[in-house]
Structure formats: structure tokens, C-alpha cells
Amino acid sequence: MVPLEGGAGEQLLAIRYRRGSLQLLDQRKLPYESIYSDIKDAVAGWAAISDMVVRGAPAIAIAAALALAVEVESLKPFSGAGLEAVAFLKNRLDYLVSSRPTAVNLAEAATNLLNICQAVADKGDDAEAVYQAYLEAAEKMLAADVASNKAIGAYGAEALLQAKPASGNGMRVLTHCNTGSLATSQYGTALGVIRALHAQGKLETAICTETRPYNQGSRLTAFELVHDKIPAILVADSAAASLQSLGRVDAVVVGADRIAANGDTANKIGTYSLALSAFHHGVPFYVASPLTTIDTATKSGKEIIIEERSPKELTHSHGGQGTQIAADGVGVWNPAFDVTPARLITGIITDQGVITKEGNSDVFDIPSFIARS
Numbered sequence: 001m002v003p004l005e006g007g008a009g010e011q012l013l014a015i016r017y018r019r020g021s022l023q024l025l026d027q028r029k030l031p032y033e034s035i036y037s038d039i040k041d042a043v044a045g046w047a048a049i050s051d052m053v054v055r056g057a058p059a060i061a062i063a064a065a066l067a068l069a070v071e072v073e074s075l076k077p078f079s080g081a082g083l084e085a086v087a088f089l090k091n092r093l094d095y096l097v098s099s100r101p102t103a104v105n106l107a108e109a110a111t112n113l114l115n116i117c118q119a120v121a122d123k124g125d126d127a128e129a130v131y132q133a134y135l136e137a138a139e140k141m142l143a144a145d146v147a148s149n150k151a152i153g154a155y156g157a158e159a160l161l162q163a164k165p166a167s168g169n170g171m172r173v174l175t176h177c178n179t180g181s182l183a184t185s186q187y188g189t190a191l192g193v194i195r196a197l198h199a200q201g202k203l204e205t206a207i208c209t210e211t212r213p214y215n216q217g218s219r220l221t222a223f224e225l226v227h228d229k230i231p232a233i234l235v236a237d238s239a240a241a242s243l244q245s246l247g248r249v250d251a252v253v254v255g256a257d258r259i260a261a262n263g264d265t266a267n268k269i270g271t272y273s274l275a276l277s278a279f280h281h282g283v284p285f286y287v288a289s290p291l292t293t294i295d296t297a298t299k300s301g302k303e304i305i306i307e308e309r310s311p312k313e314l315t316h317s318h319g320g321q322g323t324q325i326a327a328d329g330v331g332v333w334n335p336a337f338d339v340t341p342a343r344l345i346t347g348i349i350t351d352q353g354v355i356t357k358e359g360n361s362d363v364f365d366i367p368s369f370i371a372r373s
């Protein structure tokens with residue numbers, strides 16, 4: 001296995017950016033190789049997202065915005081009317097949003113960026129001002145994401161410790177898929193909660209599921225945990241219920257790709273099974289995500305579009321890149337995500353605090369939480 005450049009102690013970064021240059025760590029090659037790809041425009045950004053060079057809801061949004069920032073920078077010297085620049089940006093952002101449908105972060109970021117640019121053009125400013133506004137707003141997303149993740153980590157550690165005070169050796173927290181530095185700009189959401197517990201000396205072990213079929217858990221989360229020297233064990237997805245039945249899981253914390261207004265949560269396929277077994281065994285089950293992952297326009301999980309990916313991810317090893325492992329001709333259903341009903345979720349840990357259910361309600365009143373925060 002080739003170590004990351006710089007060896008132990010180097011910060012794990014999925015996204016490297018400076019004005020005019022974007023590099024994405026090719027996550028398809030982890031943990032064997034650490035190779036960064038140069039992304040020069042929206043077309044290359046779209047392909048990197050669709051092909052899983054970069055993945056994870058927050059990282060997808062940031063990578064898309066910065067891919068377009070690099071393309072914008074290449075247009076210098078800027079000329080033309082402000083409204084023409086807005087039309088160009090809208091065209092490129094709509095295209096980028098089409099790369100993966102389930103995670104709301106990318107669509108939400110595109111709308112925000114476009115609104116900022118539209119406001120500049122509406123004042124009568126020219127293309128130069130619109131493009132500058134775009135660059136500044138896209139670049140702010142990196143730092144804002146780290147701050148958001150650290151807030152999630154702090155709120156989440158507190159919530160988990162309240163739900164189950166740490167025994168002598170600390171908590172044993174199970175997580176699914178990859179929600180860490182590789183899925184964000186740094187630190188992570190659900191993995192950020194685990195990181196925060198570890199920093200406070202309150203984590204006995206992180207338990208990561210392998211996350212079939214794409215193996216984000218075994219290839220990426222296990223790699224991050226080992227890289228950052230956080231005590232961890234890897235389990236097969238099919239072992240998680242058994243581990244819970246043995247009393248060896250104190251809490252489950254997962255990320256989210258889109259949370260509906262009632263709290264129903266779309267996340268990596270297998271999340272729903274974990275929530276069912278956690279509910280059955282009385283294990284607290286938390287979702288951790290920025291508040292912006294909540295899509296209040298989506299009333300319940302039934303309205304969430306679930307991406308279906310290539311059959312090859314199941315019929316072949318290494319996410320479809322390796323050896324054939326299933327018989328030729330077999331039919332395949334390969335949804336990338338599932339929806340966990342709010343009823344099974346103990347709380348939603350956001351960067352603005354933890355959302356809980358009122359009284360005996362089966363759902364979350366998220367619009368009221370947003371109004372208060």
C-alpha cells in the first residue's frame with residue numbers, strides 16, 4: 001500500500017484548492033494509492049462526481065462549486081454584461097447538479113451561489129463583478145464546511161454522552177459509509193462526532209461497517225480511522241445486528257444525503273437496516289449533518305429520488321473495477337441510498353444543535369427548529 005504523500009500526520013484532504021487550481025483525491029484508488037486528479041472545468045467536475053472520484057454529500061457540493069470556479073478563473077479577462085455571466089453560471093451549475101440526484105447539498109449550493117450572483121447582476125454590475133462574486137462565494141464553502149463539521153462534532157459528542165454516559169473505557173460507536181474528511185472539506189459529520197468523542201478521551205472504539213457494495217466503510221472510513229490513529233474495528237454489514245444484540249454498540253451515528261421536513265433520512269444503502277436493528281435493541285440512532293442537508297421542500301422520504309448505480313458495482317469487485325464475482329446474466333438492483341423513517345431516528349445532530357422529537361411524535365418538527373435557530 002502506498003502511503004499518503006508526506007506520510008503519517010499529513011492531513012487527509014479530498015479537495016485541494018487554490019485560485020485557478022482544483023485537485024481531487026481519487027477515492028476509487030484508496031486505500032492502495034493516493035493520486036490527485038486536476039479538475040479544470042465543470043465537465044471534468046461532473047465526471048469526477050459521477051464516477052466517484054469524489055463522493056459524500058458535502059464534498060460533492062464543494063467540488064462542483066470549485067470545478068466551476070476554476071473554469072471561471074480561466075475566462076479572465078472578464079468581459080460582458082452581468083446577466084450574461086449569470087446565464088453562463090446557471091447553465092454550468094444546472095449541469096453539475098445533474099451529476100448525482102440524491103444528495104441535496106449540491107442543488108442547495110448551486111441555488112445559493114446563483115442567488116448571490118443574480119443579486120450582483122440585478123444591481124446593474126458587469127460580468128467581472130458577477131464572476132468575482134462567484135469565486136468568493138465558492139471559495140468560502142471550504143472554510144464554512146469545516147466550521148459546520150466541528151459544530152456537529154461538538155453537539156454530537158454531547159448528545160451521545162447524554163444518551164449513554166461513557167463507562168470506564170468510553171463509548172463504542174458504530175458508523176456506516178464514509179462521512180469523514182474524505183466526504184467533506186475536512187473533519188467530517190458522523191465521523192466528526194466520533195472524532196470529537198475521541199479528542200475528549202470518551203471513545204473506546206469506532207465500529208465501521210464495510211458498506212457493501214461500494215465499500216466506502218472498509219476502503220475509506222477504515223483508512224481514515226487508521227490514518228488518524230482512532231481505535232477502530234471493521235465489521236461486515238451483516239454483522240452489525242449481531243454486534244448490537246451482544247450489547248457491544250453504545251450508539252449508531254450516520255450521515256445524510258437528504259433529510260425531509262419530517263426527518264425521514266436518505267443515506268447510504270444499509271442505513272435503514274442498521275436503524276431497524278438499533279431500534280430493536282434499544283441502541284440510540286443518530287443522524288449527523290449540516291442543517292443545509294435538510295430539504296424542507298421535501299415533505300417525507302417518499303418524495304426523495306434514490307440514485308441507482310451500475311450493476312457492475314455488485315457483479316464485480318472493487319466497486320465494479322475488479323474481478324467478476326457474480327454469474328453472467330443475473331439481474332441486479334443497486335440503489336446507492338435508502339430512506340430511514342424518522343420514527344427510527346433518536347435525534348438529528350446539526351451544526352445548529354440537536355433536533356429531537358416532541359412528546360410521543362414519530363416525526364421531527366424541523367421547520368419549527370429552523371425557525372428557532
Ligand code: MRU
Nearest residue numbers: 055056057177179183255256268
Ligand atoms: O455514494 P456516496 O459515497 O456519495 O454516499 C455517501 C453517503 O451516503 C454519506 O453518508 C453522506 O453523503 C454523508 S457524507 C458527510
